[in-house]
Amino acid sequence: MEDEVIKKFLYVNRKAPYGTIYALESLEVVLIGAAFDQDVSLAFIDDGVYQLKKDQKTSVDSGIGMKDFSKTYLALGDYDVNKIYVDKASLDERGLTADDLMELVYEDEDDDYKEKSSISIVNQDELALLMEQQDVVLSF
Amino acid sequence: MKFGILVNEGPYQHQASDSAYQFTKAALEKGHEIFRVFFYHDGVYNASRLLVPPQDDRHIANRWSALSKEYKLDLVVCIAAAQRRGMLDENEAKRQGKDAHNIAEGFHISGLGQLIEAGIQSERLVVFGD
Amino acid sequence: MLHTVNKSPFQTNSLETCLRFARASHSVLLFEDGIYGALKGTRLESLITDSLKSYSIYVLVPDVEARGMRIGDVIDGVKPVDYAGFVDLAAENTVQAWL
DSSP states (O other), rough: OOOOOOOOOEEEEOOOOTTTTTTHHHHHHHHHTTOOOOEEEEOOOGGGGGBBBBOOOTTTTTTSEEEEEEEEEHHHHTTTTOOOEEEEEHHHTTTTTTTGGGGOOOEEEEGGTTEEEEEEEEEEHHHHHHTTOEEEEEEE | EEEEEEESSSSTSSSSSHHHHHHHHHHTTTTTTEEEEEOOOGGGGGBBBTTTOTTSOOHHHHHHHHHHHHHHHOEEEEEHHHHTTTTTOOHHHHHHTTSSOOOOTTEEEEEEEEHHHHHSSSEEEEEEOO | OOOEOOTTTOSHHHHHHHHHOTTTTTTEEEEOOOOOBBBSSTTTTHHHHHTTSSSEEEHHHHHHHHHTGGGGGGGGGGGOHHHHHHHHHHHHHHHHEOO
């Protein structure tokens, strides 16, 4: 690395998957960004929470004929992307709970590689505070 | 101050590219530096050299090209988003066996890492989209 | 922190969500179709008037005028800016776009 700048990057996801490409291409940025060793967080707000719904079912050859990219979220932990914040009010107003979401986990290097959940369900004050701490906010 | 700009929508359909252009121009005129303008999602279409808008309307691609020339602006089109949408530069067209390429002057195609780098190197990243 | 909203509040919930996360000392800029949220006499007027007690709200004048509105149609207390003013706001704050 030519310089050791570490910035706080927040990816804000507010759009549902499949209806538009934003969710998929946002995830592609997160994966590429992971190689840059920055301090990365993801926030899912409004319809963005639907991106994390478990049991998504489609493939290029069946269903709507689009790739099911939801499995990529499960790999985020392996890329050291493990700070995933979900807005509780957005879940509530959509009749969803944590049980409806995929189980995103990572292995904590500092705790004997124990498997831990990457998802935190947070209220708007916690999320607002998180936003205030960022250097770069990427919205798609 | 050093700004990075992200444009997430294509020309004409949405105002995003127009707003990004006006913002970029105003920032440059105030003496700020624009580290890079990165085109993502349908934003890659802003780089088409085949746009033919009516004579009495703005030419969005040419306007970006001209600004790039005047200020040595770095206009980067995301390669992954561009390829799936049929936006290819000469090298990429050759590599993919296509008979045409369509990137306007002043734009160049590169990877998503250029967006992350813009986030790291700029003091502010400003996103324009829909 | 500068929040930008470019959608009409009658089309999407971007403005309402933005205001849910905006805090004292933040600024909000309404531009493109977002300017419809800054106008007097709409369902959103009281939300904007209440928000103005906590933080600053700006509106991009070229977008207001392009849409057949005037500064006089904008809720009192919402501050008009041009693109240069938008740049100043972005220079002063980290920017979060509510797309």
